[in-house]
Structure formats: structure tokens, C-alpha cells
Amino acid sequence: MMPIHPQTWVAYTFAILAGFGFGFVLERAGFGSSRKLAAQFYLRDMTVLKVMFTAIVTAMLGLVVLRTAGVLDFDALYVNPTALPPQVVGGLVFGVGFAVGGYCPGTAIVAAVTGKLDAVAFLGGAAFGILGFAGAYGKLEHFAKSGANQRILLTDWLHLSFGTVAVLVTLLALGMFVGAEWIERKMRGPGATPKATDKGDTNVHDAHADGVSPAE
């Protein structure tokens, strides 16, 4: 029966292996580039949405199949507790920082180890923000723990079975993929050829395109 829950040192060794895969895929997806990540918010490059939702659907369908086959105890999985007020407000704040800084924490780590100095600055800022939150924790604690703060799944909220929700999430993702492809074609497809003088162009296909300045 899974999860296997091996002893600690095995789990930590596995953590390094899983992290390796995680970091490797993030780099190969192009997420070591702040310009590519930020382009998501200007509808120039929808890779972030495509990769995220493909990953979510892949893992989710794997969980559904293994659960249905009776080899996975889904209730034994850690599920992030739901505390809607801090998660919604935290998400909005996080999104603003993402657009300003051009990274999220995981992508900044990958960018930093591949030499992006702006990612190093981002991580310094993230440490500063984490400390700021810790410093203000006395005032923020009440809000940070507000809401139900317990395990609530989409299945509970929608009163639908796990399988039905999985189908709906898959359809939602497919719908967003169709939309993302359409937007990308519209933003940069035939007829939308970027002009050489178009400063607004974000050539996010090439991390080393113009706009990348050599380090001093």
C-alpha cells in the first residue's frame, strides 16, 4: 500500500533525487528565465500555465488511478489545509511579487544556480520578506490562521466524487490549453511578426536574447 513512507534517511535521499528531477525539469521548461516567466503575465508566452496544469493533471490522474486500483491510501497523503482568507490574500500578494520580481521561489533557485544574478537578488528579497513576515507574526498570526484551516478538498466543496472532479479538472486544463494556444498564436503568430524596433517584444524563446545584460 502506498505511500510507502520509508525510514527517514531513505526519504531524505529520495528527496534529493526528486528535487533533482524537479530542478532539472524547471530548467528544461525554460523557467530559469525571468523574462519567459514574466511573459506569462503579458500573454506572450503561456508556458507557465501549460506546464503547471499539465503537471497537476498528470499527478492527479495518477492518484485517481492508483486510488481506484486500491494501491494508494489517498487519506494518508498530506493535503495542504484550507484557510481561505490568508491563502487568497497571500496569493494576490504573491502574484504581485511574481510580476514585479519575475520569479517564484522554485524558479528563482534554478535561475540562481544557472547564473542569473537577478534571481540571486530575488532570493535575497525573499529572505527579507520571510523575515519581515516573521517579525510581524505577532500581528499577522490571527489572520494567517483564519478560515477553516483544515483538510477541505474540491470534492467536499463541490459534493462530487474524486473521479468526477478529476474529469472536470482535466477538462478545465484542456480548455485552458486551447485558450493558451489561441492567445499565443494571436500575440505572436503569423501577422504578428515582431519588428526589430519593437521594444515591446519579448523574445522569450531565447533566454539569451536582447535584454540580457552581461554580468559586470
Add this chain to the structure above:
Amino acid sequence: MANASTHDDSPHVGSGHFRAKPLWDPYVAGVFLGLVLLGTFLVVGRGLGASGALTRITAKITEFVAPSWVHANGAIGAYFAPGAHWWDDWLVFELVGVLIGGLAAGLTSGRFGAVIERGPRVSARSRLLFAFVGGAIVGVGARLAGGCTSGQALTGGATLALGSWAFMFSVFAGGYGAAYFVRRLWT
């Protein structure tokens, strides 16, 4: 889909950038990422993350400077409670793997080298400043929400956690809402 760099902008950009390997197709990358995530669910019963380990490392670094403040802090003090170790968490070891995996991928793709990546209308110095500011905002948001794009959106999304889905859509809302105001940074 990713055209390899045919025009080098500078000889200083870094080693091995002469011909960057193409990026993976986003859907292929997504499947691989999903399989890594599924693997962590099946083996250790939990998913991926990034901000949790950053919090622990930040707490450890700060402890060198202000140990009593860190130990008494309600948000991070528990990492240093008697019997606890700041590094004793799945996410810290996973982060070590991310560092190695990201480095290995960068070194083998031709996308490794010291650069300050920035939009065409912003100076390198401004970019570093805004990267720091953005990082600080992200740090606060992640701590408030109890995770980031990896630990909340990806991991919670796949396990169908209601709050993680709310977080994910809030991130996109915040990003798209702010994008107009910071367009000089990127476009």
C-alpha cells in the same frame, strides 16, 4: 520550438551559450514534472515545495546574527526548539536536489552563465532592485499562504486541496493585475 541562439549578444554572457539546447515542449515538461510530483506522493506521502526550505535556511542564517530573536519568534522559533533541527525536513533535502538538478540542467543545456536578465527598457541596476522588491513581496505572500507555486499551487492542486486552488487563481489574479503597472520592467 525554442530556436537556438544564432546571434550572440556578448562574449561575456557565459560559458557554453554558443548554442543553447532547445527547451522541452511545455506539455512534455509538464508530464515529467507531474510524474516527479506523483513519485513524491507515492513514496513519502507529500509533494514538492520551495519556500518552506527557504524559510528554514533564512531562519538559520538569521540565527547566527540574532539567536534569541529567532528562538522566541512565533513563526520560525519552532525550528530551533529542543530536539528539533532546522534542517530536519523533507523540503530542505529536496531543495538540495533542486540546486543540483537545476545546475546540471543549466550546464548541459548551454543556458549557464552569469547574466542579469531584464526587460529591454530597464537598466541592470533597476532590474536588481525590482527583483529584490518582488522577492520580498513573494516572501511575505508565500508565508501568509503557507506555501508557494510549488508547495501550494502544484502540490495542493494535484491533491485537490480547495485552498490551494484558491491560492493558485489568486496568484494569477495578482500577477495579471500588477502586470500593467510594471510593464516598463518587462516590455
